[in-house]
Amino acid sequence: MAVKLATPQTSATRQKLELHPDRALPVDPDQRAIARTIYAQTKDLPLICMHGHVEAEVFATDQPFADPAQLLIVPDHYVTRMLVSQGMTLPELGVPRLDGGPVETDPRTIWRAFCTNWKLYRGTPSRYWLEHELVEVFGVDLVPSAETADALYDRIASVVADPDFRPLALLDRFNIEVISTTDAASSDLSHHRSLAEQGYGERVLPTFRPDAVACMDRAGWRRSVDALGVAAGIEIGDFAGFLEALRSRRRAFVAAGARASDHGHDLADTTPMDGHAAERLFARALAGEQVSLEEARAFAAHMLFEFAGMSVEDGLVMQLHPGVLRNHHDGMFAQHGLDKGFDIPHAVEYTRALRPLLQAYGTDPRFRMILFTIDETVYTRELAPMAGVYPAVKLGAPWWFIDSPEGMRRFRETATETAGFYNTSGFVDDTRAYASIPARHDLFRRIDAGFLARLVLEHRLGEDEAVETAQDLAYHLPKAAYARRDQI
Structure with missing residues (x-):
């Protein structure tokens, strides 16, 4: 299932994700x-x-x-509603349908859509919570982007499996x-x-x-x-x-x-x-x-x-x-x-x-x-x-x-x-x-x-x-x- 993606954030690969103490x-x-x-x-x-x-x-x-997408994206209406506001659909984000109809089932596809559109969360509390989770809970030091999505997924998946x-x-x-x-x-x-x-x-x-x-x-x-x-x-x-x-x-x-x-x-x-x-x-x-x-x-x-x-x-x-x-x-x-x-x-x-x-x-x-x-x-x-x-x-x-x-x-x-x-x-x-x-x-x-x-x-x-x-x-x-x- 195709997912609408925002313009890739190529500069993000040059950034290190850190939490400022203040x-x-x-x-x-x-x-x-x-x-x-x-x-x-x-x-x-x-x-x-x-x-x-x-x-x-x-x-x-x-x-x-289950996986990073099911943990951090699919059940979080704060995350999904922002993506929906930019033209995506809940089925594209893996949110189940009551009638059992088709939805995206590949967690990496859902995760990539989220990472590619990371800039949408600028200035929102979701950005604060997600950064805290990525660094403090999962030990991540990469800013989410299209380029870093797979590396982030792998890191979080390894933590989830522990x-x-x-x-x-x-x-x-x-x-x-x-x-x-x-x-x-x-x-x-x-x-x-x-x-x-x-x-x-x-x-x-x-x-x-x-x-x-x-x-x-x-x-x-x-x-x-x-x-x-x-x-x-x-x-x-x-x-x-x-x-x-x-x-x-x-x-x-x-x-x-x-x-x-x-x-x-x-x-x-x-x-x-x-x-x-x-x-x-x-x-x-x-x-x-x-x-x-x-x-x-x-x-x-x-x-x-x-x-x-x-x-x-x-x-x-x-x-x-x-x-x-x-x-x-x-x-x-x-x-x-x-x-x-x-x-x-x-x-x-x-x-x-x-x-x-x-x-x-x-x-x-x-x-x-x-x-x-x-x-x-x-x-x-x-x-x-x-x-x-x-x-x-x-x-x-x-x-x-x-x-x-x-x-x-x-x-x-x-x-x-x-x-x-x-x-x-x-x-x-x-x-x-x-x-x-x-x-x-x-x-x-x-x-x-x-x-x-x-x-x-x-x-x-x-x-x-x-x-x-x-x-x-x-x-x-x-x-x-x-x-x-x-x-x-």
Whole structure:
């Protein structure tokens, strides 16, 4: 299958790929000097990875990674969407089709396409993560290009083939203290049982993700509800049975070590429905009747309110990250499925939307909620003020499209004055790209070091305070934000 290639980067063969020790630190020499000192106190801290999307099966089976393309390109939507934006297609990049149709199967062809188009990633966070991976993880010293592609492939393939590069071994190599997976509400958690038997039950944790059953407008909603009932051992014939099945699975997740639930709704609305109205709507949907978008959204809002009550009961931290129109391109979604349909952010209102939930639970010491956003305009206006007053709320780190150097800086500048540092979750990575996890944490620690160094120079913090704050943001805050309730 032919792949469209950008103009070859012939000059790249004359370059050596090196990581500058001051990358992403401030330009001002005085600020940079202080930032170096702060960063030095955080760079080796263990990683707390409680918002992860690496599949549980990857850890449970501990199989070798297939090849460089399957590890670094095919599953990483940050990488593939940039190439698609320049005229390539997902099948050309080896992304599987739901119908089993033809896609590129030669990993070297996919890898060459990526390397030849390396310049597309200039100025992006993907460039930072990928360079970190190539140098620190794979020992590469060549800049990717058409000319170096095969040499790079061979080097990475040799590392991937090493038994020490298995998924479980990388937990130690990457200094990951704990990592979560994201699991459907209907998951039988068999992979986590296997991990517990292998001695990893306290290190690789499940996260309860009920979107497929909470959002009636999602494809396959009825099938997901049926699967939930099977997993819970409950025949779901009405709304009460649905709620009991959810509680049952949440208890199973807690028993398997889960610390959080994860909710990726379209909107942040938490307005509860009248109980009888919710029962009637659920019965209609269960019977196969058409449900309008407005009704689906009302049910999703009601379920967020219900989930908050369940969190009070069982202690799972409630993570909410709305504001992304999933599968923006119907054709891509139909061809390749979830997470491949060009997800695009949109504006979300939080102040009124979250008020019902926070009225009920925002001051309840048993409830904990972490709020994420893609819409940076709401940090100052809505989210930081909420986190800055409601004891139950923590403000999540920049997520997805703003998991970037400038996005991180803007987050600190817009949220800190109102929420402070200690009403945030610290850094929480959000990725399926396993090998990029250390790079993401490293970048955030560097950006925080730079921000804190400026406060030191402005005589707003002492240097000892800045170091302590940086250590808290990198390690202690995320660990505390997701601690089991009986350990708080």
